[in-house]
Amino acid sequence: MRIMLVGFGVVGSNLAKIFIDQREKLRRGRGINPKVVSIVNSRGALVDPEGINLETALKARESAGGLGSLKEIWNEGAKPPEVLDMIECDVMVEAAPTDLMSGQPGLDHIRAAMKNEVHVVTTNKGPLAIAMPALLELAEHNDVMLKFSGTVGGGTPMLDFAKKCLEGVEILSVRGILNGTTNYILSKMDAEAVPLDSALAEARELGYAEADPTYDIDGLDAAGKLVIIANWVMGRSLSIHDIKIEGIRKVDQDRMKEAKEQGKTIKLIAKCDSEAEVAPMAIERMHPLNVSHTFNAVTFDTDLAGEITLVGRGAGGPETASAVLRDLIAIRRFYSRRGTLMGRMMRRA
Amino acid sequence: MRIVMKFGGAIMRDADDILKVAEIVKGYRSKGDEVAVVVSALGGTTDSLVEIMKNIAYAKKARMEKMLDSIASRHLGVTKRIEDPKLAEETEGTVNRLMDDFRNVALGISHIGELTPRSRDFLLSFGERLSAPIVTAFMKQRGVEAKALSGGEAGIMTDDCFGEAEPLINVTNMQLKQNLEPLLKEGITPVITGFIASTQSGVTTTLGRGGSDLTAAVVGHALEADELWFWKDVPGMMTADPLLFSGARVIEKIAFKEAIEMAHFGAMVIHPKALEQGINNELVYRIRNIDDPDGRGTLIVRADDPDDAKKGAVIRGISVIDKVYLINISGARLVGTPRVVARVLELLSNEEVDVLMISQSSSEANVSIAIPEADSGDAMNILELSLLGTSLVREITGEGNYCIVAVVGKGMKGTPGVAANVFKSMADRKINIRTIAQGSSELNISFMISRDDAKVAVEALHRDFRLDEA
Numbered sequence: 001m002r003i004m005l006v007g008f009g010v011v012g013s014n015l016a017k018i019f020i021d022q023r024e025k026l027r028r029g030r031g032i033n034p035k036v037v038s039i040v041n042s043r044g045a046l047v048d049p050e051g052i053n054l055e056t057a058l059k060a061r062e063s064a065g066g067l068g069s070l071k072e073i074w075n076e077g078a079k080p081p082e083v084l085d086m087i088e089c090d091v092m093v094e095a096a097p098t099d100l101m102s103g104q105p106g107l108d109h110i111r112a113a114m115k116n117e118v119h120v121v122t123t124n125k126g127p128l129a130i131a132m133p134a135l136l137e138l139a140e141h142n143d144v145m146l147k148f149s150g151t152v153g154g155g156t157p158m159l160d161f162a163k164k165c166l167e168g169v170e171i172l173s174v175r176g177i178l179n180g181t182t183n184y185i186l187s188k189m190d191a192e193a194v195p196l197d198s199a200l201a202e203a204r205e206l207g208y209a210e211a212d213p214t215y216d217i218d219g220l221d222a223a224g225k226l227v228i229i230a231n232w233v234m235g236r237s238l239s240i241h242d243i244k245i246e247g248i249r250k251v252d253q254d255r256m257k258e259a260k261e262q263g264k265t266i267k268l269i270a271k272c273d274s275e276a277e278v279a280p281m282a283i284e285r286m287h288p289l290n291v292s293h294t295f296n297a298v299t300f301d302t303d304l305a306g307e308i309t310l311v312g313r314g315a316g317g318p319e320t321a322s323a324v325l326r327d328l329i330a331i332r333r334f335y336s337r338r339g340t341l342m343g344r345m346m347r348r349a
Numbered sequence: 350m351r352i353v354m355k356f357g358g359a360i361m362r363d364a365d366d367i368l369k370v371a372e373i374v375k376g377y378r379s380k381g382d383e384v385a386v387v388v389s390a391l392g393g394t395t396d397s398l399v400e401i402m403k404n405i406a407y408a409k410k411a412r413m414e415k416m417l418d419s420i421a422s423r424h425l426g427v428t429k430r431i432e433d434p435k436l437a438e439e440t441e442g443t444v445n446r447l448m449d450d451f452r453n454v455a456l457g458i459s460h461i462g463e464l465t466p467r468s469r470d471f472l473l474s475f476g477e478r479l480s481a482p483i484v485t486a487f488m489k490q491r492g493v494e495a496k497a498l499s500g501g502e503a504g505i506m507t508d509d510c511f512g513e514a515e516p517l518i519n520v521t522n523m524q525l526k527q528n529l530e531p532l533l534k535e536g537i538t539p540v541i542t543g544f545i546a547s548t549q550s551g552v553t554t555t556l557g558r559g560g561s562d563l564t565a566a567v568v569g570h571a572l573e574a575d576e577l578w579f580w581k582d583v584p585g586m587m588t589a590d591p592l593l594f595s596g597a598r599v600i601e602k603i604a605f606k607e608a609i610e611m612a613h614f615g616a617m618v619i620h621p622k623a624l625e626q627g628i629n630n631e632l633v634y635r636i637r638n639i640d641d642p643d644g645r646g647t648l649i650v651r652a653d654d655p656d657d658a659k660k661g662a663v664i665r666g667i668s669v670i671d672k673v674y675l676i677n678i679s680g681a682r683l684v685g686t687p688r689v690v691a692r693v694l695e696l697l698s699n700e701e702v703d704v705l706m707i708s709q710s711s712s713e714a715n716v717s718i719a720i721p722e723a724d725s726g727d728a729m730n731i732l733e734l735s736l737l738g739t740s741l742v743r744e745i746t747g748e749g750n751y752c753i754v755a756v757v758g759k760g761m762k763g764t765p766g767v768a769a770n771v772f773k774s775m776a777d778r779k780i781n782i783r784t785i786a787q788g789s790s791e792l793n794i795s796f797m798i799s800r801d802d803a804k805v806a807v808e809a810l811h812r813d814f815r816l817d818e819a
Contacts, residue, residue, distance in 0.1 A: 115549055133519035138549070141508060141517055237519070 001332060002088065004038040004118070006080050006109050007095035008061060011123050011150070012039070014321035015093065016054045026325075032332050038083050039067060042096075045078040046070055049087050079105075081112040091331055093324055094122040095150075100220045100240055103130030110135060114142045119334075121327040123150035123320050129224035129240040132231045145334055147327035152178065152225045155319035156312025157326070158298050162233035169302040171234055173273035176298030177289060178225040180314030181209045181216035182248050182268045186280075187292040189256055190265050196251060208294055218247035219268060219278040226270040226278060229298070234272060244277035251280045265290060351383040351533070351574045355543065355565035360582050360639045361480065362392040364430035364487075371487040373580070373642055374538060378493050383533045385572060386495075386540045387565040388484050390476025391427070394420065398473055405459045405472075413455060421448045424479050431486050440486040444479060451475045466511035470545075470555045474499070477542035477561075485540045495538040500556075500564055501547030503539060504528045504571075507554045514546060514554035516567055521546075525571035533572070541568060559620020566626040566634075577627075577634045579619055585636045585647030586611060586618050588816040589667045594807045596817050600666055601645065604652040605634075607665050607757055610792045614668035614755040624649070652759060663767055664758035664814045667807055670705060673751040674725035675783060675797060676732065679715040680743035689741050690716055696735055702728045706753060706795060708784045717784045719797060722749050751783065752803045755795035756810060762791040771796075774813045778805050 005012050019026070019034045026032045035051040046052055046067055060069050068074050075083070080092070092113040096106050106127040113120050120139070122128070127135060128148055139146035152159055162171060177183050181203055188199040200217070203209040215221045223243045230236040248268050259266050264282040267289065271277060283289055288309040291297045297311040313319055356370050377384050389395075397420055404413045424444045431437040451472065458468055481497040488495040504524025507514035532539050543561025546554050556563050562579065569577035586608065589597040603611070609624045618636055627634055627649065634649035683689050690709065693716070697704055706719035720728055729747050736742045761767040768787065771794055775782055783797040798806055811817060 111549075131523050134517075134523045137517050137519040141549075 001032055001328065002035050002037045002090045003328075004040070004080070004083065004087075004089045004092045004113075005036055005095070006040045006092060007097065007124070008039050008041050008057075008067065009095065009097070010317040011095040011320045011324070012093070013058060013061060014317040015095075015324055016058055018318075018321055018325060020054050020058075030329055030332070031336070032328055034328070037087050037089050040078070040080050040083055041067060043068060044074060044076040045080075045083045046073050047075055047078070047083055047086055048073045080109040084112055084116045084118065089118055091119045091121060091328065093328075094120060094124050094127075095320075095324075096124055098124050098126040098215075098224075100126050100129050100215060100224050103127040107131060107135075110146070111138065114138050114144055114146070117142055117144055119145045119147075119331050121147045121150070121324050121331070123148075123154070123324060125151045125221070125224035125228065128231075129227045131239065132227060133237045136231075145331050147330055148228065149327050150315070150320040150323035152228050153296055153298070153310075153312065154315030154323040156296055156298075156310055156314075157323070158296075158310050158312075159229065159232055160326075161310055162229070162300055166233075166300065166302060166305070166308070169304045171300050171302055173271065173301045174226075174229055174234065174298065175269055175271040175289065175301075176226075176229070177267055177291060177296055178229075178270045178298070179216050179219075179222040179268060180294030180296060181213060182219075182222070183291070183296070183314075184208050184294045185217075186248060186251065186266055186268060189251070189253065190260070191292070193253060193256070195253060196248070217249060219245045219270075220247075222268060222270040223278045226272060226276060230272040230276055233300075236272070236276075238272075238276055242276060244275070244279070246277075246279040248280050255280075350576065351385075351572060352377060352576050352578060353385045353387065353565055353569040353572065353574045354578045354580060355387040355561060356389065356484070356580050356639075357561060358389040358392040358395065358476075360392075360580055361389065361484070364427045366392075366639075367427065367484055367487045368430075369639060370484060370580075371491045371493065373639075374488055374495075375491045375493050376642075378538065384538050385529060385533065385568060385574070386484070386488075386538055387543045387561060387568055388477065388480050388540060389543050389561040390480050391424070391483075394423075394476040394479070395473065398476055401455065402464055402469060402472060405455055405464055410456070410459055413459065417448070417452055417455065420479075421445075424448075424483065427483055428486070431490055433490055436486050436489055440482055443482045447475060447479055467552065470511045470514075471553045473555050474542070474545040474553045477545050481540050481542045488538065488540070493538055494536055495540050496532060497540045497542075498528075499542045499547075499553075500545045501551065501553065502528070503541045503568070505546035505564065505567060506549055507546045507556070509548045509552070509554065511554055513557040514548075516546060516556070516563075518567070520549075521567060522571040525568060529568070529572060557622075559622050562620040562623035563626070566623040569632050570626060570630055574632060577632055579634065579636050580639045581618060581636055582639060583618065583636075584638045584641065584644060586649075586666065588665070589807050589811055590669060593669060593804050594811055596808070596811060598817055599645075600647050602648045602650055603665050604759055605649055606652060606790075606792055607759055608634075608649050610755070610757045611666055611668050614670055614753070614757065614793070614795065618647075619649075662758060663760040663764055664756050664810075664816065665760075666757050666816070667810050668755045668757065669803055669807060670753040670755075671800065671803070672722040672749075673705060673719050673753050673797060674722040674728075674747060674749045675751050676718045676720065676725075676728065677715065677746045677748075678718070678732070678736075678742050678744070680741065681714060682741050683709075683714055683716060689736075692741070693718065693732065693736070696731050697728055700724070700727050700731050706784070706786050706797065708786050719751070719753060719784070722751075725749060750800050751797050752800045753795050753797050754803070754806055754810070755793045756814070757793045759792055761794070768794055770813065771810065774809045775806060778802075778809050780806055780809075 039046045103126040106124040185199040259282040269281040296314045299309040485495045485497040543564040585599040587597045591597045605628045612621045637646040702724045709716045780802045785796045
């Protein structure tokens with residue numbers, strides 16, 4: 001499987017590590033023999049049709065010169081569309097930095113891949129938050145797969161769970177805690193009665209919050225994930241602009257206490273029923289959604305099976321990389337099924 | 350208010366017509382409305398292009414050249430009426446450049462002598478590509494900020510079924526919004542070529558018959574316009590063809606489903622494809638008369654529109670498909686199996702004969718099929734060649750000089766006795782009905798009568814169902 005890696009940050013490098021560590025297992029057990037033919041970052045692209053040596057690439061990533069130090073295969077300034085013209089590949093793994101307001105540059109990367117009939121695995125919420133219906137339509141038009149397990153609950157496969165395991169029932173509404181950072185902060189505020197700022201500072205110290213936690217704190221990250229869930233499992237056609245979003249900045253101890261007195265706690269809830277919104281809401285302490293730490297949880301309310309709640313880890317590098325692996329396996333299966341279809345046709349002829 | 354307006358070729362034949370278009374747009378713009386415009390080719394241009402393509406295929410270069418010259422001079426004639434010298438020069442330049450392009454491609458194709466669907470679409474697109482900049486110039490001259498865009502430039506992206514391309518609706522919506530919203534915000538009216546679009550690689554496609562209406566509908570939905578106006582040379586949708594019955598009235602309000610039904614039965618004011626787009630949306634369509642710009646026209650609304658005063662009306666309108674030919678096929682082999690009927694339909698479809706109506710008695714020994722009279726020769730020929738003398742059928746007969754009358758209205762759904770009243774109207778006038786069909790949607794009852802009875806029938810139904818009452 002010839003892979004083009006766009007973005008070589010936490011997800012990209014973790015994926016490379018998995019490819020190195022599990023090479024044999026992937027090949028024998030999963031039928032995947034990954035050959036990374038290009039690694040693209042914001043400065044340029046490594047391109048080698050024979051497959052890039054991932055150990056070398058990882059080392060270069062850590063070095064002062066960055067990927068550009070591998071001069072022989074480095075193309076300064078090359079962007080994914082140009083790289084697609086230079087080499088053949090089967091799958092693009094899009095893990096470029098997320099921009100939830102414009103979806104770029106991921107949106108252009110994905111469109112370019114599809115136009116070249118290259119399958120896409122993305123961990124980038126931006127393009128989907130902006131243009132998911134359009135991208136799914138383009139995938140179908142170009143007869144390629146667009147997989148995005150890593151965008152929502154990398155560690156908790158809620159998308160596949162709802163789509164596959166809940167087949168046949170109608171999902172009436174979705175409510176969930178989709179952002180680990182804010183959940184850590186709110187849990188801390190609830191348990192230790194500390195103000196938001198100090199909870200945030202601690203989250204930062206522990207590496208649960210990024211240097212610029214705006215996307216998390218203002219609810220945008222959760223909103224992006226909600227768009228993906230609502231579109232994929234409830235068949236909506238939403239973009240992030242259709243969602244009413246309120247972050248946790250205004251949650252203070254007064255509000256926390258008030259909720260506590262009523263046997264409730266404040267969580268940043270993303271929900272979609274007749275309308276879609278993200279906002280801090282009081283939920284019953286006993287409700288299964290009430291998870292602490294950086295955990296994620298989602299409740300599907302169904303017509304026949306009642307409420308089902310899924311709890312699991314939010315996404316870090318390895319979790320998201322594992323989701324990418326899941327998607328790559330799905331794409332491999334797509335090929336092998338095609339193979340058998342071809343075989344059937346041959347036999348019939 | 351945000352309005353998308355579509356101007357068809359029939360109302361854009363010369364410079365005076367286009368001036369009228371510019372005035373209308375100016376009027377609404379100066380009232381503060383946001384306007385986006387979709388235009389067809391100047392009246393008759395597309396027919397000339399089709400004619401040219403026939404000649405290309407046979408490499409009749411001299412004739413082709415002559416026709417090209419006439420298209421060029423027609424468009425240049427219109428541009429002469431632009432008073433601002435700079436604007437006139439600019440537009441003339443655009444027309445000349447486009448004509449040069451056209452000529453080069455056409456000559457290239459005629460050398461090869463093969464016209465692929467792809468090149469056909471490319472050539473066909475020139476009608477609209479010529480008209481949009483001209484209309485834009487006329488608007489600018491009237492002080493309306495405007496910008497000409499091809500369908501592809503505006504953002505309409507289709508699959509690659511050339512000649513009958515289907516928009517990828519989600520991608521198209523996104524791109525239209527992206528490209529047109531900023532123009533509207535800046536007070537610029539986009540003037541978009543109807544009918545043409547492009548694939549994801551930028552190759553020109555056309556949307557098939559009724560394509561300009563479809564373009565307008567797609568643009569209207571993407572921009573979440575308040576209303577979509579189709580400017581026409583008729584007052585609106587009519588309760589009946591005014592040529593058949595002078596008492597026909599403009600329908601003030603009609604539901605999308607009814608309008609589609611009317612369109613299918615010949616009252617082709619807006620193409621059904623464009624109407625289909627509207628069924629599940631909030632957008633309201635309106636048909637307006639270019640010769641009576643302040644008239645109300647016809648409003649096309651959702652079926653559950655609460656303000657629809659005549660919601661309960663059983664029948665909205667009567668359409669007539671004229672010149673219909675009736676084929677009767679009988680034989681014992683028709684009983685108990687759909688095989689013969691399937692074969693008949695397959696044969697007709699291979700000959701590209703449009704089947705208007707089928708009716709089969711439940712004894713199954715007889716099937717009646719209505720087709721356009723123009724196709725009757727081909728149809729009878731292929732049916733006789735393939736079926737007569739086989740054991741499949743006993744007899745095939747055909748008769749011409751018929752028409753199909755359809756009464757349309759969603760009010761007839763669940764209302765008992767509508768059919769009885771329709772047929773009583775006919776019986777009272779001693780009109781013989783040959784064959785009858787009612788779709789299970791209960792939106793229409795259609796039946797076939799002699800052409801000679803058409804006038805009397807329409808008038809009778811109009812009276813008996815009180816369509817002349819407002």
